[in-house]
Amino acid sequence: MMKQLLLFGVWLIGALQPLRAQNDSLLIRKIYDEALDSHVAYNYLEYLSNRIGGRLSGSPQAAAAVEYMRAVMDTLPFDTVYLQPVMVPHWVRGDKEEARALSDRRGSIDLRICALGNSVGTGEGGISAPVVEVHSFDELKALGRKKIEGKIVFFNVPMNQHHVETFAAYGEAVRYRVLGASEAAKLGAVAVVVRSVGTALDDEPHTGSLRYEEGVPPIPAVAVSAKGAERLSALLRQDPSTRLFIETHCRMLPDVLSYNVIGEVWGTQRDTIIAVGGHLDAWDNGDGAHDDGAGCVQSVEAIRLLRKLGVKPRYTWRVVLFMNEENGLRGGMEYARVARERGEHHLLALESDAGGFSPRGFSFDMAPEQFRRIQALLKNTLELYGLHIFRLGGSGADISPLKGSATILAGLRPDSQRYFDYHHTAIDTFDKINRRELALGAAAMASLVYLANQGLLH
């Protein structure tokens, strides 16, 4: 009898499996319906973009964004909403950014530039020097100190348009923005101009942070628009003795107290965490609509959707809006430090930081054999919603300090074609957001959180 009961039990579990899969599918359908009906995320993002705007770490706008998102989350059914303190760098652009190429034979041309984040400025009066155009670090090194000393180095390396995924091209090109200043300074350069890392051939300069190497003199660094880079390069071909004038007033101020904004829904297993997030800071030249206002409001919306549909939290769901992804990653590092200190375990940490475009899937940092086990489930459950890309490798910057300790790190992968037209520019604005695309991203995130919550991903 006991044996028969046991067999019946085994049979029952097997028989209930399809039913459970059906229930999961129905719930995910409801997530999408609710996301596509509601304009909640879109309306939050409108405020964040149009009323607050660019919100670089340490700025009054960053403080306003913290307060706004906390207030928003206070209106939603979280068990707690709180601010996690973190000291952040406070870099300011200053009131002047000018560059002009001057050729005795060909006249002068004004260039649209912006200082790179964390850069020192030239100060009042600017810098004027001859220009050396290079296309790689190898070329720079081959030229050597003799040809570089006292010059302005112009890194003219366009993004490789052949990559279908634009992030692959970004990864290749961005090193000149991040490392160019110190590499040039090692050879005695007085400043660097970096071709904007972007996909469009337009006149928008793209900012973004640089990293000064310790022990190397920090020199001023600016990005020039793609069109400006083409013009400057043409002028240099016509007149190699062309000089460049640059004036920037940017500078680094003392660190400032800021916050990660966190909301929690407590689960039955309270110390096992499913985290979803984006970063709240955004470059000062635009409104940070795609980078990464979109990821923030999608994260909040993902949890709102699950609450609205009455899903029971087996684990603690946590929305984390990270501060200072753009020029320090202090928020992400502090978040991981506190989680370690508290002995929390992250079952899943999911980040949206690739724009609010039509979602195409997810990338994962997790054990390969475990990833292979869940691939079929992801396909069967989510392809229906236009999600086809489930790949190993790459999640998100803010959650990267959790690597090694979290079971699954994941990143939402939206269509990448338009992202680097807007990324870090003055035109990363709310009018570039499509309401349905934003909502579909939030629904995709909520669906992945749901699957993790049901214990289906581990």
Place this chain on the structure above:
Amino acid sequence: MMKQLLLFGVWLIGALQPLRAQNDSLLIRKIYDEALDSHVAYNYLEYLSNRIGGRLSGSPQAAAAVEYMRAVMDTLPFDTVYLQPVMVPHWVRGDKEEARALSDRRGSIDLRICALGNSVGTGEGGISAPVVEVHSFDELKALGRKKIEGKIVFFNVPMNQHHVETFAAYGEAVRYRVLGASEAAKLGAVAVVVRSVGTALDDEPHTGSLRYEEGVPPIPAVAVSAKGAERLSALLRQDPSTRLFIETHCRMLPDVLSYNVIGEVWGTQRDTIIAVGGHLDAWDNGDGAHDDGAGCVQSVEAIRLLRKLGVKPRYTWRVVLFMNEENGLRGGMEYARVARERGEHHLLALESDAGGFSPRGFSFDMAPEQFRRIQALLKNTLELYGLHIFRLGGSGADISPLKGSATILAGLRPDSQRYFDYHHTAIDTFDKINRRELALGAAAMASLVYLANQGLLH
């Protein structure tokens, strides 16, 4: 010996297969590289959108578009470029489109409208009548002649936002635009106002053609913006006696001679055709950038790419820029008639008419068992380029008259989230085009043509 030779032959074919697959993959990689490097399609579309603009059948702009695209194709390595004559309807919008809702108790509101294509106008002085709001044909019929006679019927049926593929929602909602006027006229209505078939909640009215049923009096029909529909509906709830004033001056003129623009690259098997196309006509209120300037320039670019890469045409490649898709389909019908008359066989006819957005795959009208045979090849060859959707059902309007005679009809399936924000409106303009997305679509089309040309799809 003979038998051994035969066996060797069979072995050789097997051994060469992977090599051939590798060559195909390399060629497709080259197609993408060339498409992403060149801005050819984008530049053609800039001219078509910004210099010519809306080009409805019979208009001077349609004639200019025919001349421009013929001239463009004359500069490319086609074996012949010619115009295929076709008589097309000539509907004109006229110089006035106005609508106002008038409530004695609540005042009046102006509504943003546009006449539906092929509609009769109200003429000078307009029409004024009470309004009846309905949400389905069933509701209209239930109201009956008594409640409808002498009234203006307001079809207020929004697109169902729950569909992830917006074309599914379009298919459902568009029937009120196409059939609403005659259905209402059967019950004595004097005019109809149809809520715009679009995804955004904005103030842009979406035009599009209607079909008058024979033997039913043609009554004036207009589309109202989604916001206008919401306002009108709210006013009707507050004051059911609200009247509507509409004035439109649109009218149908006699048919006009126009053309399909055709370019051919002759293949070894000359009467077996691989056709790629889009439609050259576009609604007059916008610039027809996405609908369907994009499809036209992508078609030209697809063949340019194959020529540039030196692919040998086994079959005849034909670009067909169809006239009059929007309000008659005369170009598509004439093209199929002439093909039949000439005894041509279409191995593949591929249409791009869903916007110049990031391509997601192809849909096919073909024998299901044959489709199942090529599915794995398509996935293996094209997933790498972000193409994941290969499905049976749906190709394109212009090529639909080839159904039954062509081996394969196919439609490019771009991401559909933004299409119905712009479709048939004043904001279907060139600034909504992303250069990379447009190029990727052309590359996807060229790749499918290449596979067909290599004999791999049949």
